[in-house]
Amino acid sequence: MPIQYLTADAVRVAEHATGDLLANGTLMRRASAGVARAVIGELNRTGGCYGRAVGLVIGAGNNGGDALYAGAILARRGVRCSAVLLVPDRAHAGGLAALRAAGGRVVDVLPVSLDMVVDGVLGIGGTGPLRPAAAEVFAQVTAPIVAVDLPSGIDADTGVVNDPSVRAAITVTFGAYRNLHLLAAPRCGRIDLVDIGLPPTDTPDGLFSLTDADVAGLWPVPGPADDKYTQGVVGIVAGSARYPGAAILASGAAVSATSGMTRYVGSAADQVVSHYPEVVAANGLADAGKVQAWAVGPGMGTGDEALEILRTVLATDLPVLVDADGLTVLAQNLDLVRGRSAPTLLTPHAGEFARLAGTGVGDDRLSAVRALAAELGATVLLKGRITLVATPTGRVYGNDAGSSWAATAGAGDVLTGIAGSLLAAGLEPALAGACAARVHALAAARAAAGAPIGASALLAAVRPVIRDLRNA
Ligand SMILES: NC(=O)C1=CN([C@@H]2O[C@H](COP(=O)(O)OP(=O)(O)OC[C@H]3O[C@@H](n4cnc5c(N)ncnc54)[C@H](OP(=O)(O)O)[C@@H]3O)[C@@H](O)[C@H]2O)[C@@H](O)CC1
Ligand SMILES: Nc1ncnc2c1ncn2[C@@H]1O[C@H](COP(=O)(O)OP(=O)(O)O)[C@@H](O)[C@H]1O
Ligand SMILES: [K+]
Secondary structure, eight states: OOEEEEOHHHHHHHHHTTTHHHHTTHHHHHHHHHHHHHHHHHHHHTTOSTTOEEEEEEOSSHHHHHHHHHHHHHHHTTOEEEEEESSGGGSOHHHHHHHHHTTOEEESSOOSOOSEEEEESOSTTOOSSOOHHHHHHHHTOOSOEEEESSOTTBOTTTOOBOSSOOOOSEEEEESSEEHHHHHTHHHHOEEEEEOOOOOOOOOTTSEEEOOHHHHHHHSOOOOTTOOTTTTOOEEEEOOOSSOHHHHHHHHHHHHHHSSSOEEEESTTHHHHHHHOTTSEEESSGGGSOOOSEEEEOTTOOSSHHHHHHHHHHHTSSSOEEEOTHHHHHHHTOTHHHHTOOSOEEEOOOHHHHHHHHSSOOOSOHHHHHHHHHHHHTSEEEEOSSEEEEEOTTSOEEEEEOSSOTTOSTTHHHHHHHHHHHHHHTTOOHHHHHHHHHHHHHHHHHHHHTTSOOOHHHHHHTHHHHHHHHHHO
16 A cells, blocks of 8 residues: 655644544653654663663644653653753643653753754644754754654655754654655654554545555566567657667666567667667657557657657657656647647656746645646656656655665666556556656665666666565
């Protein structure tokens, strides 16, 4: 099942649906117990709880309440807890009383030597960056930070990382992930999801991520009655005399990602076939043969010939992926995609996105990718460390690559080949894009294993990654 991420409003609705559990403080007790559990786990891992020192940074709302109650639990375990109250007269009264009763103390300045710090400044009620008083406290912190619900200063719905804001080693959240836990994943550290008894939320056009099991279950596998045609033939249109590599990488990725057949169309036919003899290559669309989806664009150039190819391919009733040079050409001819009834998957990086949208992606990548997908009536995959794939109705699949080794020339061509072959196999564009992004990211991490890679190494890791996912 895909993991769902909620907006702050959706979290509040779910909290309110629990009625008494919210009103009588049960939710907060469960939340704070989860925070304490994470801190205790870390302290135990590094020598035990008794006599260790933990700082609490407390804001004006319930996020601070969670942290204060967690502090009370820690203090009863023999942890020396010191709390800085950023707005003393608005600190959560019950939480503060509990902390004091357990032996925790309130301080003006955090002790210099701390084992951990709990960030209870802002949760889903926060907006904007840390205010100066909070920023000053965190500027002195060197211990690992456990964020309550979210690292303060990061926007819950958009994941926008304001400056200044907290960088957490662990984030403990409650009942359901919030959007930022995906969109700003690198700032959250490990994320612990604590069950506090919230009812399930169903927002089909929300933000999701596929699990490895989802990807394994969706990956096309030939059945007993299949032959090379029935699994979906992908046609790759890529490369040129100047960029033969794009053709080779995209075609190779298509060959690696699914079984069946890969066709290639373009002027790098000889090079492609010398690398991958199984590819059926042609110089022009007219001799290409039948396909079930097209993947068009990497290294194909941006001249009249490219426009003609794009026009022809987008006039078919087949699924089409457009990438790279294809997107640059498309940006001047957006009607070619707006009028389509068959699925279209556009895979821009930030620069190509700006060409298509007429304006930069900006900080709020989620809203930007949703808006472009709605405007064009196409599925849009925005590349980056966090890849976002938006349908025209606003459902978004996100993937945190987990590392950034894929930021290397030609990696996008590999993604095109993988996603194109999944489109040909019949996956809907958003799932084709999301599955491709996941496997691509895993392949990059596996190939890199801590050292730089080129796109060829990434491509070579695609099959082992698919195998591992399917065998897990
Ligand atoms: N409801 C429940 O029972 C449960 C709630 N839970 C917990 O409660 C959290 C939500 O609590 P919340 O709604 O009280 O808001 P919260 O995030 O603490 O912000 C508080 C105040 O901060 C202020 N502020 C805003 N921006 C700011 C800034 N940049 N810098 C400084 N201050 C700023 C702003 O007040 P202002 O100063 O603007 O008047 C705002 O009112 C949630 O994330 C989870 O941890 C869980 O225990 C589960 C059960
Ligand atoms: N910082 C990053 N972390 C992880 N993956 C990244 C990062 N930057 C780019 N990528 C991925 O690498 C690929 C780069 O694609 P693209 O920019 O089209 O490169 P090219 O055109 O050279 O093939 C995409 O799959 C993208 O999501
Ligand atoms: K917080």
